Amino acid sequence: MSHTFTLDGKVVPFVDGQTIIQAASAAGVFIPHLCYHPEFKPHGSCKLCTVKVNGRHTASCTMRAAPGMVVESETEEINAERRALTQMLFVEGNHFCPSCEKSGNCQLQATAYHLGMMSAHYDHFFPNRPVDASHPEVLLDFNRCILCSLCVRASRDVDGKNVFGLSGRGIKTHLIVNAKSGQLADTDFTLADKAAQVCPVGVILKKRQGFAVPIGERKYDKAPISETAETTEGH
Amino acid sequence: MHAEAVAGVVDRVINRYRRDPTCMLQILREVQEACDWVPPEAIDRMQAMLGVPRTKIEGVAGFYSFIYTEPRGKYRVLFSDNITDRMQGNRALMERLCNNLWVERGKVSEDGLVSVGKTACTGLCDQGPGMLVNNYAIAGLSLERIDEIAELIRNKVPLADWPPAYFKIEDNIRRADILLNADFKPGEALLAARARAPSDGLNSSNMRSWREGLPSGIGGPGATLDEIKRSGLRGRGGAGFTTGLKWEACRNAQLKAGHQRVVVCNADEGEPGTFKDRVLLSKCPDLVFEGMTVAAYAIGATRGFVYLRGEYRYLLDHLNAVLANRRRQNLLGKDICGLPGADFDIEIHVGAGAYVCGEESALIESLEGKRGTPRNRPPFPVTNGYLDQPTIVNNVETFAAAAMIALKGGEWYAGIGTKQSAGTKIISVSGDCERPGIYEYPFGVSIRQVLEDCGATDTQAVQVSGPSGICVAEDEFDRIIGFEDIPTAGAFTIFNKSRDMFEVARNYVHFFQHESCGFCTPCRVGTSLLKNLMDKLHYGSGSPYDFAEIEKLNQLLQSMSHCGLGHTACNPVLDTIAKFRPAYDRRMMQQDFTPAFDLDRELSAARQMTGRDDAGAHLATEHGGQS
Numbered sequence: 001m002s003h004t005f006t007l008d009g010k011v012v013p014f015v016d017g018q019t020i021i022q023a024a025s026a027a028g029v030f031i032p033h034l035c036y037h038p039e040f041k042p043h044g045s046c047k048l049c050t051v052k053v054n055g056r057h058t059a060s061c062t063m064r065a066a067p068g069m070v071v072e073s074e075t076e077e078i079n080a081e082r083r084a085l086t087q088m089l090f091v092e093g094n095h096f097c098p099s100c101e102k103s104g105n106c107q108l109q110a111t112a113y114h115l116g117m118m119s120a121h122y123d124h125f126f127p128n129r130p131v132d133a134s135h136p137e138v139l140l141d142f143n144r145c146i147l148c149s150l151c152v153r154a155s156r157d158v159d160g161k162n163v164f165g166l167s168g169r170g171i172k173t174h175l176i177v178n179a180k181s182g183q184l185a186d187t188d189f190t191l192a193d194k195a196a197q198v199c200p201v202g203v204i205l206k207k208r209q210g211f212a213v214p215i216g217e218r219k220y221d222k223a224p225i226s227e228t229a230e231t232t233e234g235h
Numbered sequence: 236m237h238a239e240a241v242a243g244v245v246d247r248v249i250n251r252y253r254r255d256p257t258c259m260l261q262i263l264r265e266v267q268e269a270c271d272w273v274p275p276e277a278i279d280r281m282q283a284m285l286g287v288p289r290t291k292i293e294g295v296a297g298f299y300s301f302i303y304t305e306p307r308g309k310y311r312v313l314f315s316d317n318i319t320d321r322m323q324g325n326r327a328l329m330e331r332l333c334n335n336l337w338v339e340r341g342k343v344s345e346d347g348l349v350s351v352g353k354t355a356c357t358g359l360c361d362q363g364p365g366m367l368v369n370n371y372a373i374a375g376l377s378l379e380r381i382d383e384i385a386e387l388i389r390n391k392v393p394l395a396d397w398p399p400a401y402f403k404i405e406d407n408i409r410r411a412d413i414l415l416n417a418d419f420k421p422g423e424a425l426l427a428a429r430a431r432a433p434s435d436g437l438n439s440s441n442m443r444s445w446r447e448g449l450p451s452g453i454g455g456p457g458a459t460l461d462e463i464k465r466s467g468l469r470g471r472g473g474a475g476f477t478t479g480l481k482w483e484a485c486r487n488a489q490l491k492a493g494h495q496r497v498v499v500c501n502a503d504e505g506e507p508g509t510f511k512d513r514v515l516l517s518k519c520p521d522l523v524f525e526g527m528t529v530a531a532y533a534i535g536a537t538r539g540f541v542y543l544r545g546e547y548r549y550l551l552d553h554l555n556a557v558l559a560n561r562r563r564q565n566l567l568g569k570d571i572c573g574l575p576g577a578d579f580d581i582e583i584h585v586g587a588g589a590y591v592c593g594e595e596s597a598l599i600e601s602l603e604g605k606r607g608t609p610r611n612r613p614p615f616p617v618t619n620g621y622l623d624q625p626t627i628v629n630n631v632e633t634f635a636a637a638a639m640i641a642l643k644g645g646e647w648y649a650g651i652g653t654k655q656s657a658g659t660k661i662i663s664v665s666g667d668c669e670r671p672g673i674y675e676y677p678f679g680v681s682i683r684q685v686l687e688d689c690g691a692t693d694t695q696a697v698q699v700s701g702p703s704g705i706c707v708a709e710d711e712f713d714r715i716i717g718f719e720d721i722p723t724a725g726a727f728t729i730f731n732k733s734r735d736m737f738e739v740a741r742n743y744v745h746f747f748q749h750e751s752c753g754f755c756t757p758c759r760v761g762t763s764l765l766k767n768l769m770d771k772l773h774y775g776s777g778s779p780y781d782f783a784e785i786e787k788l789n790q791l792l793q794s795m796s797h798c799g800l801g802h803t804a805c806n807p808v809l810d811t812i813a814k815f816r817p818a819y820d821r822r823m824m825q826q827d828f829t830p831a832f833d834l835d836r837e838l839s840a841a842r843q844m845t846g847r848d849d850a851g852a853h854l855a856t857e858h859g860g861q862s
Contacts, residue, residue, distance in 0.1 A: 044611045045755050047795045057794040062611040084791050088760035122764055123831060147753070152290075165290025166606070167297030169589065171763045173753030176297075178290045180275055 005069035020060035020071060021049050030226040031073050032082055032111050034200050035148035036061040043149055048082050083115040091122040094143035101210035102202030104218025108146060110225035134185035137207055144201040145175050151204060155195035163189045238276045244269045245280040256285045259295050259604030263302050264587055272303040298606040300588030301370060301545045308343050308350035310388045315365040317356035317507045318742040319665045319728060325364040328381050335385035349388050355590060355746055356507035357546045360665030361407045361672045369394055370548040373401045402549065406514045407672030412659045414635050415675045421521040422564060424529055424641040425572050431458040459533040463637060465645025467657035471632035472501060473700060473724035481627055485617040486534040488625035496536035497626040498527050500634055501598055503544045505590035506701035507746060508726030511661040512631040514673045516550055519635065520557045524581060526634030529641040530627060531579040539581035542598050545588045554583055590750035594798050595628040608754045609798040632661055652678035656717035664689045666729035683712040685727060693731045701726035702743035703803035706810035736815035737822060740807045741769045747804040758801030761792045772822045776829040
């Protein structure tokens with residue numbers, strides 16, 4: 001059955017079972033997000049897609065739409081909070097955009113641009129996260145991991161392989177791979193896996209491909225993230 | 236330990252848990268008890284026998300503080316590091332033990348014998364400082380006892396042969412009321428609940444009517460539920476949700492094929508400063524288990540769990556013995572009290588050092604053998620809880636109260652306490668007072684009354700309900716404990732005027748940072764940023780700018796966090812800023828911004844490496860005109 005709610009004053013239709021972000025994106029309204037991907041079960045961890053529903057903050061990727069909801073998204077208050085979350089993600093890892101081969105194809109970077117983030121603001125944590133270059137085709141650069149768990153979900157739900165998982169707790173939470181050695185080369189991961197395609201940042205990188213498309217001519221160089229279709233193939 | 240021996244241990248444990256992957260945390264915990272850590276070979280074996288990916292096992296093992304995937308000592312010593320332990324001098328004791336054993340804090344000794352570290356509050360604040368050795372609690376530490384413990388460890392005396400007096404944990408009940416003084420015999424509450432059913436209801440009782448009630452809805456279970464509703468009982472975990480409504484919602488939830496209803500007792504009391512559930516479980520376990528059975532009767536549940544916090548591991552064998560005894564008395568098992576179809580049993584799961592598992596949905600995840608991350612809600616546990624089945628999660632004290640309500644009726648209970656807060660509340664009193672311990676009061680007792688009763692003088696502040704609660708200053712001591720004023724899970728931590736409230740807040744902030752589950756960005760990163768800011772103030776580099784940052788972080792944590800941990804993480808800081816500002820002002824060396832970076836402090840690693848800590852090794856001294 002079809003109903004509607006309002007999003008920043010605009011009437012948005014939805015069908016039963018749709019979340020706010022699903023209905024919004026079907027209606028052509030962009031809500032910033034990083035851990036959400038339309039093909040996967042919502043996770044609700046990055047909190048970038050937080051909106052105010054009837055005055056209360058909630059993640060729009062996990063919240064089901066309901067008739068008559070009053071949703072606020074593009075307000076100065078909420079965008080300032082989203083900006084702060086983005087800054088937190090930047091200082092928590094090691095993100096060196098100018099030298100990162102994902103630059104221009106990176107959702108974190110594009111989201112930061114979208115939100116007008118001018119600096120990292122907080123003191124950097126500079127964590128020590130060694131790179132895993134063991135796999136012949138793919139490089140894992142954990143420095144950029146934002147713990148969105150899209151690769152975990154893709155590998156588990158689509159590839160049926162469970163190559164990735166999260167371990168640790170709190171600020172020590174980190175991505176692990178399914179091998180006693182802890183190395184990607186010792187898993188059954190291949191470039192054809194769905195999990196190889198979904199990373200919104202530059203953790204899962206195809207080797208020998210880095211700058212095939214020059215920086216400046218990449219996905220988000222051409223159009224801001226708010227105007228680009230909901231896929232993450234970029235590279 | 237050889238790989239074969241490890242495999243033998245794993246096989247034995249896994250088979251005892253019916254090769255059930257939902258028992259993963261219990262399996263990890265027991266494997267560790269046998270092997271001292273969880274070696275990679277154990278994970279190999281678990282992977283093969285449970286048929287789950289390695290990422291899943293390592294993900295779970297990595298989440299819990301008390302599971303070790305790196306070798307630790309044969310003796311794993313963890314000092315409780317709550318603010319009250321600090322006030323009682325835990326730091327000096329830890330240093331003493333480290334010196335005695337020639338081991339560095341947080342590291343394993345070179346011979347692999349011992350590791351010494353710290354952990355969050357162990358629930359022994361009334362008899363601190365406390366510690367855990369291989370997860371067994373030792374209270375009342377002193378320099379003398381530390382020296383003795385060092386000697387026992389050095390001589391490799393098995394923990395079982397240590398003096399039993401070390402492991403004696405006192406109940407310290409100072410004021411008892413309807414629960415702690417309950418005139419109660421096991422089975423009485425259940426018989427009273429059964430007697431309350433109309434006789435025709437009882438006669439026509441069969442499996443269906445026991446679970447679902449009579450078509451008219453007035454059968455035994457319905458009558459019990461009515462008493463609970465009549466009593467006005469609200470959850471004792473702090474949030475205060477109406478128990479009758481929760482139970483009714485669970486009872487009314489649709490059961491899918493093959494599903495059953497589940498009763499969970501939340502005994503994961505991890506809020507720093509609270510220990511009343513420990514005392515309830517040690518003094519009146521039958522009352523708690525009976526309350527769970529009453530709940531099962533009321534909602535039609537067949538399966539029950541107690542989620543016992545890892546710090547209370549020492550209670551496990553005793554509690555299991557009580558359960559076995561109840562099975563013998565037909566108070567658990569099949570056809571309980573002769574009621575056909577009244578089938579219910581209770582299993583105890585032990586946590587492994589994760590505060591966030593006290594949140595009900597995280598607790599359920601943990602019960603399912605997963606990482607203890609709070610779920611997205613809705614759906615709520617009452618409809619989609621343990622393994623997606625309708626589940627109620629209630630506090631230990633709630634179940635104890637429910638048993639008494641089943642016994643004596645809802646009206647009796649509603650007559651105690653205040654209008655909005657029926658019954659009594661058990662308060663865990665610790666900190667600066669003469670008689671720390673357990674106090675049970677009817678709701679509505681004032682802070683001042685509690686302070687008077689426990690012999691607190693010269694009190695500066697009381698932290699009610701632990702760090703996620705409220706810090707109350709002297710001018711608020713006439714406020715009352717109750718849902719209409721200050722709701723509490725039970726912690727009551729007293730600080731006299733000699734205490735530095737900034738350090739209190741800083742201790743709590745470190746706690747939240749350590750206990751954040753890491754799932755959502757605002758809490759994972761925000762609590763770390765907050766900790767860094769508090770440390771910056773501690774080191775004397777604070778400025779008004781930092782206060783503004785703390786305010787902003789608080790706003791963000793409150794609005795964007797996934798669960799209550801993030802929502803409340805800033806509370807102690809904001810309360811102490813508002814009420815004890817001079818404690819902060821003292822630390823503000825600068826009126827303008829000062830960077831957190833301190834060159835001399837950065838050299839501490841170099842000083843440690845060179846083993847040199849004289850004046851000349853410090854930068855400030857150089858500036859001071861060293862020749």
